[in-house]
Each structure stands twice: as C-alpha cells, then as structure tokens.
Amino acid sequence: MRRSKFSEKQxxxxxxxxxxxxxxxxxxxxxxxxKQTTPQ
Structure with missing residues (x-):
C-alpha cells in the first residue's frame, strides 16, 4: 500500500x-x- 503524501494531522x-x-x-x-485527486 502506498504511503500518503500528507500526515493524518494535515x-x-x-x-x-x-x-x-x-x-x-x-x-x-x-x-x-x-488536480487528478480533486473532485470535478
């Protein structure tokens, strides 16, 4: 599983x-x- 770029706190x-x-x-x-992650 890939690690998140952001911490839980962020x-x-x-x-x-x-x-x-x-x-x-x-x-x-x-x-x-x-941009690919954000909703349309």
Whole structure:
C-alpha cells in the first residue's frame, strides 16, 4: 500500500477548513493536492 503524501494531522486540518466553509477545490490545490485527486 502506498504511503500518503500528507500526515493524518494535515488531512484533518484540510477537512476542518472545508467544513468551515472554505471552497473545496481551492483549499485542496493550496495545500498541494494534485488536480487528478480533486473532485470535478
């Protein structure tokens, strides 16, 4: 199994930002999540 580029802490921080109303695609791209991983 491949290791994640992001730690569990980083993933939780990203999810909290999105939960607080931050735009999903912009938040993910700002954190370095690739375009192929982001939802359409």
């Amino acid at each position: 993933i939780i921080e990203i999810l909290k930002e999105i939960e607080d109303g931050a735009p999903v695609v912009e938040t993910l791209r700002a954190k370095g999540v690739s």
